[in-house]
Amino acid sequence: MSAEERARRTQGADEASIAAFAAASPPETGVALVAVGGYGRGELAPYSDLDLLLVHDERVEAGQWAADLWYPLWDAGHHVDHSVRTPAQAAEQAAADPRVALGLLDARHLAGDSNLTLRLRGDLLTQWRREARQRLPELRELVSSRANLMGELAHSSVPDLKESVGGLRDATVLKALVASWLVDVPHAELERSRTSLLDVRDALHAVAGRATDRVVPEYWGEIAGLLDLPDDRAAQRLTRAAGRRITHLSRLTWSRAEAVLRRSSGPRRPALESVGGGVAVSNGEVVLDRGARPENDPTLLLRAAAVAAERGLVLSPATAARLVRECPPLPDPWPAEARDLLVRLLGAGRGLLAVWETLDETGFETGAIATFLPEWEPVRLLPHASVVHRFTVDRHMVETCIEASALIRRVARPDVLLVAALLHDIGKGGLLEHSVAGEPVAREIARRIGFDDREVDLVGLLVRRHLLLPEVATTRDVDDPATVAAVLAQVPDREALELLVTLTEADARATSEKAWTAWRASLVRTLFRRCVEALGEGTGPDVAVPDPIATVPDKVLRDLSQVWVETEPTDEGCRVTVVARDRVGLLADAAAMLALQRVSVRAARAWTVEAADVAEVAIGLSQWEVADVELDETVLLQRLENIVAGRLDPSERLARRSSARLEPTVGVRPEASATATVLEVRAEDRPGVIYAVCRALAGLGLSVRSMHVATLGPQAVDVFYVQEDAAGALDEVRAARAAHVVREALLDTVRLEDPQT
Incomplete structure (x- = not known):
């Protein structure tokens, strides 16, 4: 499965289309056969349709010859998606529907009057660029609607290689954004990821024996074999890494496109707004302030990330890359400022997601996260074994932090809660049960980031027991004193119980809607209340007055x-x-x-x-x-x-x-x-x-x-x-x-x- 094979398929389809056009005996001028969409880009998979547009000048009537054109292709077994338009009609449809415009932007001449094709392409590109500022909000709405329906390719249990967020459709949209001349994207990165997805789609068609873009779990093993990968997990990592890269590029490019639109319609703001600590904001992105010295500040990467997440802004990839190169490593243990910055980042709510993604994608292989959390790599893009999970392991852990950030009012130690939320599944990917494997890893991380012995114990306990309450609540009688005694034997005090029940809810909410039903929530909370009652504790005695x-x-x-x-x-x-x-x-x-x-x-x-x-x-x-x-x-x-x-x-x-x-x-x-x-x-x-x-x-x-x-x-x-x-x-x-x-x-x-x- 390679670009060479796609080129051969495209060449064969071109030859068949050109022959069918000639056999229909069209007029010598004023008529052209044009490939559009994926066929126009030369990206035919084994079972792809041929997207063809027959363009004719307004002075040329599309007679019987136009209808006869398609029969040889159908008889040869090709699936043809065809239309007949004048250039004006094509431009009108492109103006009415951005999806049509996307396909026509990839128009490629096949046969007939090449001047007509050139005129069509030129008019469509001119129209797209002229109307881009008005069309982009409409296109953005289509992208958002599709995202709500299809989920993310990088994290869906059954991803759609074309329609999921980060799929081939988003790659096409990015190329259209570049064609508008408003923004640019890193072309090499986009093409590398897009090519990987095209290879996977070729293998998927071969395995399924039909045209499909959805990868069901049982296909991954055979796809791996066709791509010369060692196993299904490697095939998933390749696919999800490409999807996540396109998602990252898409979010960044849309953010910059929207910044361009804001600058053109709103009041001008200072080019560089200093926010302190060597960090500044420029055009909706967090960058380094003038005079920042990354080589002298090991906390600067975390500070920039925390500011971006808290403000819901983009962390500039170029800035992140520079900080990875130039910042010295954090000492062991971390200073309190670094730990506070990490907690601020984790507690930023929904703003965490895009910033964490940027950190993870800074450097195509391991990313910036490895500079302060090397234990992240084994769970990066790791699929969950359970289909209940809607995300990969790494994304689930980030989503758990986001959910926990909305619950921090319930606990006395939100910093411990957020760190435990990030690390609760850090043991997945090994042979041991993940909570057992994860506890020593989490303890070491907690020690390294500067927590004291009590806090390290709490983090370790939360990671080790993060499944305890839902498992006990759903399989035992929560009103039975023996059930309560069993829980208290493992979680001996109220502070730990409050942290654990809050982590339980955040973990479940991040898993899926079905994981935190009203019934399950009621059982877990009832068990928690019974345990607190059994402890018979308040919040503790009065604090002694020092001298x-x-x-x-x-x-x-x-x-x-x-x-x-x-x-x-x-x-x-x-x-x-x-x-x-x-x-x-x-x-x-x-x-x-x-x-x-x-x-x-x-x-x-x-x-x-x-x-x-x-x-x-x-x-x-x-x-x-x-x-x-x-x-x-x-x-x-x-x-x-x-x-x-x-x-x-x-x-x-x-x-x-x-x-x-x-x-x-x-x-x-x-x-x-x-x-x-x-x-x-x-x-x-x-x-x-x-x-x-x-x-x-x-x-x-x-x-x-x-x-x-x-x-x-x-x-x-x-x-x-x-x-x-x-x-x-x-x-x-x-x-x-x-x-x-x-x-x-x-x-x-x-x-x-x-x-x-």
Whole structure:
């Protein structure tokens, strides 16, 4: 199966068509026989139709000879798809239907008046280029509709070599986009992938004995033999790799075409918009900023990928390729920044898919992913053994991350959840049961990316037991204490259970619609509740108050009429400490100080400390772990003093809404403390979240006894121990009111977007 064989088939069809044209005795001028579509491109498979167009000048009448033309071809056993048109009629049909236009763009002269064919081709190309800006949205809609019906060639269990996303039809569309002169594609890559699919289709026709583009599972072995490949898995990898490459080129080319259309119709934007950290945005693509030094920054590839995924933009393949070449390898273990960037990438939602695809396709063989996750290669393009799965193993793992990103509100450790989602099937492809094989691999990866021992254990447990809950729930009585005991013997604590049940749902949703039915979901959730009840645990005891006062100078404690701000460099950025006389609203002011500086807060702690022997007043102390390393204490102090004195209103400066995929949630945890009311706030990480919460609580006259903030990937998980100003926990009504007010304050700061876009 090769291009030479297709050329021989095309030559034979040409000879038969030319002979039939001559036998029909058409007029000598004003008539031409033209091959269009796949035949025009010379891509005939063993059972392909002959797509023929008989073109005649308006002055030439298509008489009986035109009807007689087709009989010799039919008698010879050819399947002929034919039409008779004038050039004007052909142009009219092309203008009315982009599918017709695609076929006519590949018109190739066979017989008759060659000048007529040249005129036809020239007119059609001119029309296509002239109307391209108006026609592309219509063509894009056709491509999207087909994608919804046919799925992706790279990941479908029964792919269609022509109509699936990444199939031969998409390759034809790409050539038409190039013909519009609006965009270009890497021709060598496109032709290599297209040729591979044509070879597979030739073999498929030979195996099936008929014209078909759908590859059923039982055909793969014979296809492998005809293509001189070792086994069916190799045949699938070849086919799916070509399909995924065309899909990648298609997404990239369409993104660039749409950017061209936007530039021609909308306001002009800066050519290069810096977003920090050596990364910039240009024409809808994430690129390197001026002055970026990849050779000095091993995290730059992950940073560019995370920015692209979070913003739903294209990661420029040229930029990714350069970063692969020039960035030094990440150290072992990774720095916290690299781990945070990976979690941000995995938690980006639907934006992850195209960026991960670009990383995987940067370099035709292994891609950029191998630079930070070499364990990915064994599962790359690996088909699932079960037909329940709608995707290959690697794509399923990415889809699980996407599903998990919409569920991170449910868990205390979304970073662990997202990493486990990426790695839960990493053991597939070997001889051992995949969860058993995957656990040590996942543990090693978790250790390498910088998780501590407890986190490594959690990742390993989730990978090893990710099938436990659905298997037990669907095969055992969830109300039987023995069932619960069996689960708790393997998953011993609530934190792990919450992570596991969330991973279970994400995994099932990524598998197929049938894998997470209402019935199955009900069983799994009931089992989870029974296990939690058996544990008899709340969320844990109150956090012990440390002794941070020891770090504060005595002179500050003796005069609390002023606020005190200190910055201290850390391995991961900077620690900012704020001390002042405690009062309602102090934390809101400190949070506003940092938010106005656009500082990225990674973690924070706040305490109210009684120090009667020093100042005979309550001291409010907060410590903020931030990513920025060059903060000026004087600037921070001046800004905080202006806020405290009322000379600066932070609410005005922070009023602009930020985009968010997930709605903020506020929960009351009455079991968490006997002396305070615990509010658990989850919102997408952005400047101003802590300020909005503290300001809302201060507006109710409530005091924040302690605060515990952690930014885990894309999510801020903030816990506030709240008391009445006169001390003591809030009653039920007051707690509900506080939760409502905080949530409304957070909603006022975001512009919600569709999480699936």
